[in-house]
Amino acid sequence: xxxxxxxxxxxxxxxxxxxxxxxxxxxxxxxxxxxxxxxxxxxxxxxxxxxxxxxxxxxxxxxxxxxxxxxxxxxxxxxxxxxxxxxxxxxxxxxxxxxxxxxxxxxxxxxxxxxxxxxxxxxxxxxxxxxxxxxxxxxxxxxxxxxxxxxxxxxxxxxxxxxxxxxxxxxxxxxxxxxxxxxxxxxxxxxxxxxxxxxxxxxxxxxxxxxxxxxxxxxxxxxxxxxxxxxxxxxxxxxxxxxxxxxxxxxxxxxxxxxxxxxxxxxxxxxxxxxxxxxxxxxxxxxxxxxxxxxxxxxxxxxxxxxxxxxxxxxxxxxxxxxxxxxxxxxxxxxxxxxxxxxxxxxxxxxxxxxxxxxxxxxxxxxxxxxxxxxxxxxxxxxxxxxxxxxxxxxxxxxxxxxxxxxxxxxxxxxxxxxxxxx
Numbered sequence: 001x002x003x004x005x006x007x008x009x010x011x012x013x014x015x016x017x018x019x020x021x022x023x024x025x026x027x028x029x030x031x032x033x034x035x036x037x038x039x040x041x042x043x044x045x046x047x048x049x050x051x052x053x054x055x056x057x058x059x060x061x062x063x064x065x066x067x068x069x070x071x072x073x074x075x076x077x078x079x080x081x082x083x084x085x086x087x088x089x090x091x092x093x094x095x096x097x098x099x100x101x102x103x104x105x106x107x108x109x110x111x112x113x114x115x116x117x118x119x120x121x122x123x124x125x126x127x128x129x130x131x132x133x134x135x136x137x138x139x140x141x142x143x144x145x146x147x148x149x150x151x152x153x154x155x156x157x158x159x160x161x162x163x164x165x166x167x168x169x170x171x172x173x174x175x176x177x178x179x180x181x182x183x184x185x186x187x188x189x190x191x192x193x194x195x196x197x198x199x200x201x202x203x204x205x206x207x208x209x210x211x212x213x214x215x216x217x218x219x220x221x222x223x224x225x226x227x228x229x230x231x232x233x234x235x236x237x238x239x240x241x242x243x244x245x246x247x248x249x250x251x252x253x254x255x256x257x258x259x260x261x262x263x264x265x266x267x268x269x270x271x272x273x274x275x276x277x278x279x280x281x282x283x284x285x286x287x288x289x290x291x292x293x294x295x296x297x298x299x300x301x302x303x304x305x306x307x308x309x310x311x312x313x314x315x316x317x318x319x320x321x322x323x324x325x326x327x328x329x330x331x332x333x334x335x336x337x338x339x340x341x342x343x344x345x346x347x348x349x350x351x352x353x354x355x356x357x358x359x360x361x362x363x364x365x366x367x368x369x370x371x372x373x374x375x376x377x378x379x380x381x382x383x384x385x386x387x388x389x390x391x392x393x394x395x396x397x398x399x400x401x402x403x404x405x406x407x408x409x410x411x412x413x414x415x416x417x418x419x420x421x422x423x
Contacts, residue, residue, distance in 0.1 A: 068164030072123025083131030
């Protein structure tokens with residue numbers, strides 16, 4: 001029988017969208033790697049009643065992980081609320097109080113901060129409240145974590161209470177997973193594999209028609225279309241590996257012309273291609289404003305092959321920074337195939353790179369014309385093996401057009417360097 005878990009992300013700032021949840025997906029993947037099947041990720045605000053409701057909803061799971069609500073302020077009520085639900089009243093742990101006080105004092109001294117001693121002591125005392133019988137996880141920041149099993153004679157899951165800042169949560173995770181109550185709850189876990197096949201240029205309806213023709217018992221298959229990439233994610237136990245291999249064979253037969261990866265992301269493939277071929281790249285971007293070079297340099301070690309990029313937004317910048325001839329701009333307009341090619345060649349020449357990419361377009365919401373509607377984007381990638389020009393009209397908001405343009409540029413680089421499905 002599979003071990004199951006639920007995740008509760010707390011924080012009104014997350015609930016309202018002011019802060020993007022990074023903890024739920026991260027914890028879900030860590031649990032999956034540990035052989036635990038996550039059934040739900042619930043987001044609640046800083047209201048005890050909502051947290052209680054979420055914990056009741058997840059009462060049938062083996063493990064529940066909460067994130068956030070462990071700070072010193074009045075709305076940080078996760079630890080106390082979890083203790084109530086688990087039947088374990090909270091009290092101050094004097095040793096933990098002293099430990100947190102020392103951490104806070106060192107933090108304030110290091111930053112030159114001064115605060116009201118009574119308010120600081122009250123905040124420390126609040127963070128040192130521990131439910132009876134809970135395991136304390138040492139602080140990574142100022143907040144300790146907790147492992148709170150249900151009280152004796154009560155059923156229910158073991159609850160891991162972890163801090164909200166992602167760096168603190170991730171730093172505390174090994175200790176949380178190693179805690180004896182957690183290990184006992186996870187005793188029945190089994191390996192849970194997850195594999196991804198990636199297609200470029202295939203509609204979900206086409207994939208759905210392929211999958212309907214076959215049965216793949218033992219696989220949990222989900223699909224996601226994102227910026228033109230179609231991901232097919234399969235989760236399964238070891239016994240279903242032959243069935244997964246059959247799925248990959250079916251996808252290769254039906255969509256081999258669009259299948260570009262059975263694992264690595266497009267970013268992985270492009271980075272590996274530049275590194276293995278010892279090539280360099282530079283970019284000149286107009287409508288994407290540097291998003292492509294930012295994506296390329298997101299990866300550690302990219303300085304070995306990314307030389308730089310320019311955001312040549314105005315025509316004057318296209319001429320001065322990327323060397324686009326004024327007569328090409330005058331004859332064809334800034335949003336045109338010749339200008340995209342000139343941007344690519346200019347970036348390549350100005351930076352002394354092996355590969356150059358140029359992007360120009362109309363991201364909107366205004367600026368479109370009947371001949372060049374909003375979403376019109378011209379791209380060009382040039383390198384030692386030739387050139388990849390593309391002209392497209394992309395749907396969606398300004399942000400969507402810009403990000404889809406960057407993904408398209410990544411696939412043009414993949415095609416230029418590695419071949420495979422055309423971009």
